[in-house]
Amino acid sequence: MEMNNDDVAIDSFSDSSVWSSSDDSDIDELLQDDGVEMMSLLVDMQAIEDRAKLMDQRRGSKMGRVTIYRNRALGHEHLMQDYFDEVPTYPPRLFRRRYRMRRSLFVKIVTDCEEASHYFKRRRSAAGIMGFSAYQKISAAMRVLAYGVPADYTDEYLRIGQDTTTESVRRFVKLVIKLYGEKYL
Structure with missing residues (x-):
């Protein structure tokens, strides 16, 4: 039987006396x-x-990481058509039941968050892709806070991944305390 140098090296590593x-x-x-x-x-x-x-x-891109194309724009369009158009798909009573507030209050919160934080402004990424809108980020945060759902639950409808939802919740809570804490808390 012939053994080359590779076989000897493998045998020396498999020797149980060397590795206990x-x-x-x-x-x-x-x-x-x-x-x-x-x-x-x-x-x-x-x-x-x-x-x-x-x-x-x-943070950012990782070698070997699988990227899921979520079509962020479609998520924004569906959200706007369903709840925020002049004639939305769902009536105000369903908005109030799902978000636990009036639509006008939600829009005010979104507007205030956009003005106060760069994170909630919609902008392009380095690759030129439009980011998530403030409506998507805050809707995801509200659903997690209101219903206690996992962060990845918002992916299917709002098209936002778990990491972005978690970051949105964290930043949203801090911003709400900063903006409204003195008056309401």
């Missing part, structure tokens, strides 16, 4: 054998782990 169940004893044993070389390997491994943690913390 105790992490500390393995490191001590390896450091005694090839102290300097193994120490540099451990430092390199730690640097790789630190870089991976840093990469997980960053």
Whole structure:
């Protein structure tokens, strides 16, 4: 039977005497054998782990991440047709039941949030895609707050993903406290 260098390397790693169940004893044993070389390997491994943690913390595009095209504009159009057009699909009583407030109050809150925060203004992304409208973000936040639904529940109708919904709720709550807290709280 012929063995090349790759087979020898694989056999040396599968040897149970080199790798035991105790992490500390393995490191001590390896450091005694090839102290300097193994120490540099451990430092390199730690640097790789630190870089991976840093990469997980960053926001934005991630390598290998699947992007779902949600058609944000369609979500905005449906929301506006259903509730905010001059003749909406759903009458005011259904709006009040679903949002737990009058439509005029909701529109005032949206307008105030757009004026007070850059986050709630509709703008283009770096790729030139129109972002979510204030109506979509605040509707998602209201539904999560009013009904206690999970953040990804708003995806199908409003076309907003879980991360954006969570961020909208967080920013909306802070902004409402800032705008109306002194008077109403």
